[in-house]
Amino acid sequence: MGGDCEGARDNMRIWVARPEPGASRTAIRLRDLGHRPLVAPVLAVAETGERLPAGHFAGLILTSTNGVAALRPDERARFRDVPTFTVGARTGAAARAAGLRDVRIAGGEARALAALVAASLPRGSTLLHAAGAERKAEPAAALAEAGYALSVSELYATRIAPSLPDALLDALGARALDAALHYSRRSAAAAHDLAGTHGLGGAFRALTHYCLSADVAVPLVAAGVAVHFVAERPDEEMLLAGLAASKPSGI
Structure with missing residues (x-):
């Protein structure tokens, strides 16, 4: 204590x-x-300018509202009806407000998000994580262990104040x-x-x-x-x- x-x-x-x-x-x-x-x-959050990669993805992973904010209008339109998995309710609400329609919300933890993906999509599905440059091992580690392919786009980064x-x-x-x-x-x-x-x-x-x-x-x-x-x-x-x-x- x-x-x-x-x-x-x-x-x-x-x-x-x-x-x-x-x-x-x-x-x-x-x-x-x-x-x-x-x-x-x-800390201050700034967009990196990176774009989402081309190709088909069975699901979009969002672990922060910063990832939602960094999505460009054409990217939001592209993933409008793709299953979107968010780590918590605030990120889920932001995703819906951004026009994403199929938003599925985990219980606030990255491993819970991985479990939600496993309950929703078949093994072997390819997923895209709209992430920050600084991030934890999860949910990538749990998704890989469960048999999913994960592509990561670093859309934002945090910098320490001087x-x-x-x-x-x-x-x-x-x-x-x-x-x-x-x-x-x-x-x-x-x-x-x-x-x-x-x-x-x-x-x-x-x-x-x-x-x-x-x-x-x-x-x-x-x-x-x-x-x-x-x-x-x-x-x-x-x-x-x-x-x-x-x-x-x-x-």
Whole structure:
């Protein structure tokens, strides 16, 4: 267990480190819950300009709303009626809003997405993953193990911010922040490292840290940072519900 927290608090000043546009959406949710967000992304998402390859694909894999946003109008039209498998509900909603009609949503995890594909398409089918340049081994590993051929197009990439904004540095330096929300392993590591670069590693450690999953918490734990709360499944609703947790349930 981690985090020296005496109990749940209202009106917390919370650092939202995730990239846009998700950071602003989260800030709205936090305000609705009575907290004061400080939006300071440590990663920025940019399209690579890569196009989807020609050829027939039995299914389209989407593991992030960034992949949906990077699809060009002609690519959306091309895959309009192709079975589209998304890792979670938010990506699924974005896919439908983009005009994709046959959207099938997994339970928020990459291996669950692979299981959904296996229940929907015959072995040997060729799939296309509209992915980011930085990605995890799943769902590619599970799909390959299940007998599927996967082609990957890197449509977007995330870059670490060169520094933290003055507003965040001032808040950290004054110990005016209560908590930080972490949505990915890479952003958690970047937040930790950037705070240290500015000589504010101690202030960062003193925050109450909330993580979307155990995987997200890995770089913090490796750095000796106590994690107060880890969501049982990688879902924002569960993560935000954890803000009311009176006892640590982290690592």
